Amino acid sequence: MTIILTFFLLHWFTSVFAQTFFLHRYGAHRMFSLTPFWERFWHLFTIIAQGPSFLHPRGYAILHRMHHAYSDTEKDPHSPHHAHGFLDMMWKTKERYDSFAYGRTTPPREFDLPAPSWPAVDRLAQSWVFRVLAGSVYAIFYFIFVPEGQWAWYLLLPVHWLMGPIHGAIVNWGGHMYGYVNHRNTKDRSKNTLPIDILTMGELFQNNHHGKGTSPNFAYRWFEIDPAYQIMRLMEALGMLKLERNAA
16 A cells, blocks of 8 residues: 555654754754754654654653664663673663653763753653553554555555664664674664664764764765765754764
């Protein structure tokens, strides 16, 4: 069904772009600057794109900064090398993320740096009311457009509902398990995972990112393309952001 596949791919790529662009490169690393208007715009975009799986910017930023500091050690909040399989890594990540995103744990001060914050809107987006309503939108769409008897299409619904965490898990698992290495000074086991990196818009160039953590461009060699960075270059040309070449 063309309409279902189109809808699924649209959700996949808007969600992964929101995560790599707003949560990761902006929220966790400040690889570019935004005006207050554009920060609010992309904050709302991330909520809409991720829907029921919305990831709190501060919680995400803290977790990601810890990942860089402790990459592939026992303190890493989501290393595949210290988990009993893919699902165990996802569950451990969820527990650590929840502790920061919902204020259950006070993080180390060195990781709790400024991150996008919109308290009232974030509380709403994190509520079960919003998550259930947003998830229902996908279910209603499938109910309307899936032909009678083709029930297998409904198996895609859990992916819609968990899109944000699924993207993060693919990146953290694949990017630290499979692929090749450009930077051997990272002191971790990060990899560049091709050819499926296009599905994560540059996020699976993990070895490049860990090797050059200040660079907003995750591609390094001539045959590597970071789709999100190319979009960011266009946005800079249009005056929507300012790339920070010395980002942290």
